Amino acid sequence: MNERILISGASIAGLTLAYWLNKFGFRPTIIERATRLREGGNGVDMREDAIEVAERMGIMSQIRAEAADVIGxxxxxxxxxxxxxIDMQAIQQRLDSGQVEIMRGDLVAMLHELTKNDIEYIFGDSIRMLEQTGDGVMVSFEHGSTRQFDLVIGADGLHSTVRHLAFGPESQFILYKDHYFAFADANPALGDDRWMTIYNMPGKMVGVYRSGNHVGAKAYFIFRQPNPLTYDHRDIEQQKRIISNTFANISSWRVQELLAGALADPKFYFDALCQVRMQSWSKGRVALVGDAAYCASPASGAGATLAMVGAYRLAGEIAAADGNHQLAFRRYEEGNRKLVKRMQKIGPNIRLMVPKRHIGIWVRNTIARLPLMKSLSRVEHILQPKHTEPLPYYQRESRI
Structure with missing residues (x-):
């Protein structure tokens, strides 16, 4: 029952979902708009149940070995x-959280290695149309021939094509969080090794992220913008102009050097800080997972955790229901809502990174200079793992 499952998106959520569906005996196919795996990206946190999912996949030791190793x-x-x-590593050790940060591209490469020999991949194509029928979903592609699948899962990010086709325009589900951000490659000499070096102006931040286990570095730009901007999220040159216009007149620190490097980077990334809020993550034979369903915004640091845990639960519930999608989708939502709700409470993260006023910058720096144990009380609630129910073990009771 419902063996053929199309997954849109070859990033953390989609690859994790494909791994577990294949393990449970289903036949997943992954379609990805890019012509190959997306390399690079920012650092992502592995927290709480995501660590358990990675352990069950046999890759947690590799994740720790390839961790970004940034002190704070x-x-x-x-x-x-x-x-x-702020020494984040010391805080995490004090809390014994087990949390680890890894570059997104490194994690994606690990997940692909687990699945590349067992799963059909289609790169350089995307879904153009979905038509649900009584026994499946007819899928039209931008380039490939029309095919029928039993289920379709959107794991295609904040600007999900599957969500748009099955649920409606993204404006119905996006909650804008008053900031825009960009990141791109940077000259490592502009930042301190193993630190995220941050320079603030009121409502703006420019930073250099230098991993201890990578030769390169990343430049970060964040700015406060009370009202959403109008732009094409696929037009990189237009996005570069937004960042250039926002930071072009700032001559202090190393802003212009970082800006020049970012504007020259073909992998430049820009987007709004947003969350996705939906009443339901499924509609008929179509479901969503990861950022497509419940993006918590980069300010939460929870994207990878939500992607891996959500994908594991979705695959597990499909298996436990032996492919009964109606039962599986309902149980997936019931089991995952509590985690999503908690992770979407961003708290003071963005105010820590981008204070609105000079006084806010001064207060942040003053707090950060306090001894570790005094500072801990102010940031502990960001990192402290909360009590959650044990992550379920799933099995498929019967096979067709």
Whole structure:
């Protein structure tokens, strides 16, 4: 029952879902708009149940070996003098959270390695139309021939094509969080090794992220924008102009050097800080997982955790229901809603990174200079794992 499952999106959620569906005896196919796996990207956190999912997939030791190994955040002034530092590794060790950060591209490569020999991949194509019938979903592609699948899962991110086709325009589901961000490759010499070096102006942040296990670095730009901008999320040159216009007149610190490098990077990434809020993550034979269903925004640091846990639960419930999608989708939502709701409570993260006023920058730096144990009380609730029910073990009771 419902053996043939199309997954749109070859990132963390889609690859994790494909791994578990294949393990449970289903036949997943992954379609990805890009012509190959998307490399690079920012650092992503593995937290709580995502660590357990990775353990069950046999890759957690590899994740720890390839971790980004960034100590924490260093706040600097225009002369590049350190004003304050937050040692995130020390806090995590104190909390014994087990949390680890890895570059998104490295995690995607691991997941692909687990699935590349067992799963059909279609790169360089995307879904153009979905038509649900009584016994499946007819899928038309931008380039390939029309095919029928039993189920279709959208794991295609914040700007999900599957969500748009099956549920409606993204404007119905997007909650804008008053900021835009960009990241791109950077000259490593512009930042301190193993630190996220941050320079603030009121309502703006420019930073350099240097992983201890990678030769390169990333430049980050964030700016406050009370009202959403109008632009094409696929037009990179238009997005580069937005960042250029926003930061072009800032000559302090290393802003112009970082800006020049970012504008020259073909892998430049820009988007709004947004969350996806939906009453239901499924409609008929179509369901959503990861950012497509419940993006918590990059400010939460929860994207990878929600992607992996959600994908594991969705595949597991499909298996437990032996492919009965109506039962499986309902149980997936019931089991995953509590985690999503908690992870979407961003808290003070964005105010920590991008204070609105000079006084906010001063207060943040003052707090960050306090001894570790005093500072801990102010940031502990961001990192402290909350009590959750044990992650279920799934099995498929019967086979067709």
């Amino acid at each position: 955040m260093s706040f600097v002034n225009a002369a590049n003098h350190s004003l304050a530092r």
